[in-house]
Amino acid sequence: MEIDNNIGKISVLIPDGEIHVLMYIVNCLSLKKDVKIYVMSTKKNGYMKYSRFIEKYIYYPETTEDEWLENIKYEVEKHNINLVLPIYETGIRTIVKNKHKLKYANKICDLPSIENLNSAGSKGLLYLHLIEHNIPCPKSLIVKPNNFPEVENFDFPMLIKPVDGGGGGLGISIVENKEDIIEYYQTNNFSCDTIVQEFIEGYDLCCNVLCKDGNIIAYSIQKGTVFRDGILTPQIGFDFIENEELIENTKKLMESLNWSGVANIDWRYDEKSKVFKVIEINTRFWLGTDAPSIAGVNFPYLYILSTLGNKIELQKTESISYLSLEGLVKNFKRNPFFLFRFNYIYKHSPIRFIVKNPLPILYKALSILKKEDRKVN
Numbered sequence: 001m002e003i004d005n006n007i008g009k010i011s012v013l014i015p016d017g018e019i020h021v022l023m024y025i026v027n028c029l030s031l032k033k034d035v036k037i038y039v040m041s042t043k044k045n046g047y048m049k050y051s052r053f054i055e056k057y058i059y060y061p062e063t064t065e066d067e068w069l070e071n072i073k074y075e076v077e078k079h080n081i082n083l084v085l086p087i088y089e090t091g092i093r094t095i096v097k098n099k100h101k102l103k104y105a106n107k108i109c110d111l112p113s114i115e116n117l118n119s120a121g122s123k124g125l126l127y128l129h130l131i132e133h134n135i136p137c138p139k140s141l142i143v144k145p146n147n148f149p150e151v152e153n154f155d156f157p158m159l160i161k162p163v164d165g166g167g168g169g170l171g172i173s174i175v176e177n178k179e180d181i182i183e184y185y186q187t188n189n190f191s192c193d194t195i196v197q198e199f200i201e202g203y204d205l206c207c208n209v210l211c212k213d214g215n216i217i218a219y220s221i222q223k224g225t226v227f228r229d230g231i232l233t234p235q236i237g238f239d240f241i242e243n244e245e246l247i248e249n250t251k252k253l254m255e256s257l258n259w260s261g262v263a264n265i266d267w268r269y270d271e272k273s274k275v276f277k278v279i280e281i282n283t284r285f286w287l288g289t290d291a292p293s294i295a296g297v298n299f300p301y302l303y304i305l306s307t308l309g310n311k312i313e314l315q316k317t318e319s320i321s322y323l324s325l326e327g328l329v330k331n332f333k334r335n336p337f338f339l340f341r342f343n344y345i346y347k348h349s350p351i352r353f354i355v356k357n358p359l360p361i362l363y364k365a366l367s368i369l370k371k372e373d374r375k376v377n
Helices: 022-029 065-078 089-101 114-121 123-132 178-187 244-256 299-307 325-334 336-340 342-347 351-356 359-376
Strands: 010-014 035-041 054-059 140-143 158-162 173-175 194-198 202-212 215-227 235-241 261-270 275-282 321-323
Touching: 010 022, 010 065, 022 035, 022 299, 035 065, 065 089, 089 114, 114 123, 123 140, 123 194, 123 275, 158 178, 173 178, 202 235, 202 244, 202 299, 215 244, 215 299, 215 321, 215 325, 235 325, 244 261, 244 275, 261 299, 321 325, 325 336, 342 351
Parallel strands: 010 035, 035 054
Antiparallel strands: 140 194, 158 173, 158 194, 202 215, 202 261, 215 235, 235 321, 261 275
16 A cells, blocks of 8 residues: 655665665665665675665764764754664664653654563563563573573473574574583573573464554564575565464554564464464564565555654555565575576565665675685685
8 A cells, every 4th residue: 555655855864774684674765756865884885885775875983872873963964864763773772772862852763662672672571571461472481691491390392592682593492302401501601691482383473563652553474485594594485474363462462562663573373272472572674674565565664654743554465475585596596497487586576676776786795705705815
């Protein structure tokens, strides 16, 4: 569904433009002619610097939080920015934590409170929140650093993972016995808590949402079909689906957090209890944020319009399949003839974005090749 923009030309500043998801955000906003994109980055020659859809790419070296916020203020005033849009955890957290003292606070996109950001962003605090609000989740045990879990009340196999970080499946392991647990804690020396969870027999669904004051404005539900390297690693191919029970559960979850902004929620369907259970929440834009825009939901653009006061009816994706670039490569390796499905590839992958904006990918590929060449030499 097309949404009317009643504001006119919108200038947006992305202050954490060194983050890899920048490409997906720019891809989404490139579909809208009424948005001018300004990017601040700590990467002087980041490959997105060469995007034809970025109005200005601004380099600042890494600095303190206070100086970073001052740099944002300077750029907001210099370019008459309408909206500041942080896209990843560190930038979001820094702005949320300091929003009360920012002179340009009225130009920040809708964000959750620091309390709810903490509850959603830490696997340990999230577990306590879910228990308190009677939202289904795996049986879990939080383990302090340098301690060993008492797992007598758990059945094997189990999952162990750090409560903070661990993006892309890092630090997550399935353990089959006590020897595996010992090896896990000997191999991984995390400074944060870890969490032990029951392993649920079932399947995963991922729900992406945009919320305002706890209400869902837009969502997409995806079921993985291709994974980077096993089911604990990111989806690189998936189907957009509908599931009424899951979205009702997601509504209850986001209301309990009074959430504003975007989030990426991992759910697992427990085939024994016939219930969807929350696994974790990523409190930022996600890998493949541009995929829903192909299926009819442009999360970054809707986020901008909603923050600027546009009333938006609930948006949801069409039921289509999708392959990321990584997913395409994996498919090509399995079936070289897949390369000739031109129409499918154009409509169900990010190829359309690369055709319109090829330089960032070319520069990224060249930088990877240079790194590999240095390793060889």
